Amino acid sequence: MLTFEVANEVHELVNIYSSFDHEVGGILFGKKDGGVIKIQALSFKHGGKYRIDFTDKDCRIFSPPKGMVILGTWHTHPFQKEPFSSSIDTAQWKKWNNDYVHMVVGEKYSKIYEVKKSFPTSKKIEEVYFEKRI
Ligand SMILES: [Zn+2]
16 A cells, blocks of 8 residues: 655645646646655646546656656646546556556545556556545
């Protein structure tokens, strides 16, 4: 089971971004320390009203600040008070590096998901962390 530490600055940014009326998102940056994932910074881009994609054209948002690594992705669901991953989300996440985690930000709180391999070749998405905001 993974443990998460989310920096205050990241909390503040997520609170601001969750009020946008369209999807926004980016990459999660920070450090991995054993089983602890420390989310310390975010990159940011605008998406559409109901979806956001991260492609090769977005290379700018994939550069981690000095001393940090890419931990995964994040995006908002402005149309959901309580966020849950869409089938588009889970299909995209299964294509990413398995070590990545993925945060979905709703109006009230965020969830972080992990992609788990399940026998023999399929992958399962699991909710691993739940963060309530003020
Ligand atoms: Zn989504």
